Amino acid sequence: MALKLADVIAPPADVRERDYLWTLNFGPQHPATHTTLRIVLNLDGEVIVNSIPDIGFLHSGFEKLGEHLDFNQYVTIVDRMNYISPVANEIAWHHSVETLLGIDLTPRCQYIRVIFSELMRLHDHLLCVGAAALDLGAFTAFLYAFNQREKINELNEWASGQRFHPSYTRVGGLQRDIDDVWIGKLRAFIKQFPSALADVTGLLNRNRIFLDRTRDIGILTREEAINRSVTGPVARASGLVRDLRKDEPYLAYKDFDFKVVAAKEGDCLARYLVRMEEMRESIKIISQAIENLPSGPVNASVDERMVLPNQLSVYRSIEGLIHHFELFMTNRKWKPPVEEVYAATESPNGELGFYIVSDGTGTAYRARTRPPSLVHFALFNHLAQGHTISEVAPILGSLNIIAAELDR
C-alpha cells in the first residue's frame, strides 16, 4: 500500500538489468510543457523506454471551492479551469446546472452561446496549433495564431467587460445581451479569419520539418482510444467519430449545418489537421448563427426566480429587488431537487462534463469536473514509448494539455 513516486521512478523490473538506462527529469519547469507538467523519462540512449508523468503542480482545489460557491459564483472559478477557452467551460458548467434545475434557454441565448462556444473552439485550437508549432521551432505560426487570439479577446471584452476570463454566462441566461456593434465586429472577424488560417496552413502543412516531426509520431488506435476514454479532437483523429454537438445535440446545435471532422491515422499530424479543419467548420457555424440570430430576451423564465433580474427592474421596482434578494441571500437562492446529474458538452478539448450532486441548496454539494486533459495526459506513456526525447514536444503539443484543467 501507499506507493510513492520514488518507488516507480526506477525502471521496470524487466529492463532493470540494462544498467545503461538513464533517467531524465522533464519539467515541471520546461518550455515544452507549457505550464506545469513533470515527466520522468527512462531512456535507452535517446529512446524512451518508459515514462512516468507526475502531475498536481497546479492542484488548487477547484472542486472544493465548487462546494462552497453558489451556481453563479462558481462560474468565475470554472473560467480558470481551461483558461485557453474560458467561455466553453462556463457553458459546460451552466449546462449542467440548467439540466439540474430544468431550465429551458431562450432561442437567442442558445444562439449566442453557440457563437461563443465556437469562438472558444477557435481560441483553443489557435493556441494549441500555434504553441505546438512554436515547440517545433516555427515561431511565425505562433505569432499569426496569437494575432487572431487577440481579436477574439477583444470580442470577449466588448461583450462582457473582461478580455480573458469573461464569466459571461449566468444560470438561465447571460450576463448581458450582445449588441449590433459586437455583431459588426464579429462579422469583420470571421471575414478576415480564413485568410489568417490560410497563412498558418501555408506555413505548416507542407513544411518538411513540421511533417517529419509529426507524421507517424504518437499513434493512437481507435480501440485504444475507446479503452482509454479519449474524446474530442484526439479521439476523432484516431477514427473514433464522436461529437456531442451531433450525437447529443445541446443548445441549438441541431439547427446548424456542419461536418464532424475526423481522420484515421491517429498520429500527431492527424490531430493537427483535425484541429485546423474544425476551425473552418466553426467559422461556418458562427456565420450561420449570425445570419439566423433570433430576437427576443436572452434570459429564460425570469418569473420563476431562477434567473437574475435585469438591472433596471432591481433599481426601480420592489418586485425586482425582492427577486434579486432571493437569489443572493445566503439562505435563499435556488431550490434544486435533491438529485444528481451528469451533463456534458463538447468543449474544444473533448467531452467536458460536470457531475453535480445537489442537496437542495443553491450550492452544489459536489461539483465534479470530467476533465479531458486528465484523460489525455494519461495517454502520454502509451504514446511516447519507443519514440525519442525530441518527440516528447510534438506529442505534448498535439494532446493540448492544460495544467489547470488537468490538476484542478
Next chain:
Amino acid sequence: MALEDFLGDNIFVTKLNDIASWCRKNSLWPMPFATACCGIELMATGASKHDIARFGAEAFRFSPRQCDLMIVAGRVVMKMVPVLQRIWLQMPEPKWCISMGACASSGGVFDTYSVVQGIDRFLPVDVYIPGCPPRPEQLLQAVIDLQDKIQRTGTVLGSEFDRRIRPEGPRPLALEVPQELQIVAPGNYASSNRLVPGSCHNSQANLLQGLSGLKGENLS
C-alpha cells in the same frame, strides 16, 4: 564641465553605478515561471501586438541560469513552492522578481488548502501586478516600473540587496491554524521534488526566525 570639454563629444562621464544599472535595465532576460492563466497573457505580451521586445526584455529563457528577471505568472501551489524556490536560487545575481496577477500576489480567488496565499510569503518580490489576469499593458508597465527601480537603486556590486536580509512578505499564515490541527504537508524534504535542506544556507534559520518574530517582534 571642464572635463567634458577636454574629452570631446564622443565621451560621456557618468557614475559606474548608473552605467551598470542602465545596461541591466535595458537587457532584462525574463524567466517565465508561467503556471496558469497569466502565462497565456505573458505569451500574448511576447506576441506581435504587445511586443515586449520594445523594452529589451523579449529574450525569454526557460533556463534560470541565464535569466535575471523571474516573472511568476499564475498561482503557486504547495507542490510547486519548492520548485519555485529552487529556480529562484539558481538564478544569478543581480535578479528581480515580478509577481504577476492576483493569484501569485495574494492567492486570488483560490483561498483553498493547496494554494499559497502570495508568493511573497516565501520569496522576495520587487513588483506586484494586480488583475486576474493582468492585461499585457499592465505587465509592460511593471517592466517599465522595474526598469525605473533598477536605475534608481542599482549599484554595480549589488549592495542594494545587502540590507534585505529579513523576510519581506506578510507574516506567515501558519498561526491561523491551531498547532494540534496542523498538517505538515511537504514534510519530507528528502523526496525528489522538494528543496533539500542545506541547499540554501540559512533557510531553516529564517523559518525559525519568522515564526519567533510573530511572538511579538515586528517583522518589518
Next chain:
Amino acid sequence: MSEEFPPVLQALAEAVSAEFPGGLLSRTSFRGNLRFHVCPDKAHEILKYLKTRGGFGMLVELSAADYLQYPDAEDRYGVWYCLLDVENGRRLIVKTKANDPDPTLDSVVDLWEGANWMEREVYDMYGIVFRNHPDLRRILLPDEFVGHPLRRDYPMRGKGERHNFPVLTRAEG
C-alpha cells in the same frame, strides 16, 4: 421526475438481475441520466458484464462523492461510473458505495485502461482504496501529504499545509 428506461436498458437490467442475484439494488433516472445502483461486492462483475454483453465499451467518467452531510444519506461514499456505448450513443451511470473505516472497491483498470488515473484521483481525494489497481499512488497531492482533502470534514482552507515552507530572503542564492 423519473422517466422510463428505454427497452434495451430494461432488458439489460433484467439480465443483470438474473445473472447477479442481489447485485442490482435499484434503478433511478433523472433528466435523462439513467442509473443502476449496484452492490459494491458485485460492482466489478456487473461492470464487466455491462462492458462485454451490454456494449458499454467506454468509461467516460469515474469519480466519487462524500455523503457525510448529505440529507438522508446511508452510506459515506458514493462512486459513479459513467459508461458510454460508442456504437449506439447510449449512456448509463453505474453507482456504488463504500464505507468507513477502510473504504475499498475493486479496480476496473483491467476493464478500461482509462480508469487508471481517475481511480488514483479518487484515492487521492477520498482515500477509497481500489483493490488490484496496478499503480495506486497519490496523483495530485505530494506523496508526503496526510489526509484526503475532498472529504467533507476536511476544512477548505486546509490544515496548515500551505504555510510550511522556508522563507527565502535576498541574502541567499
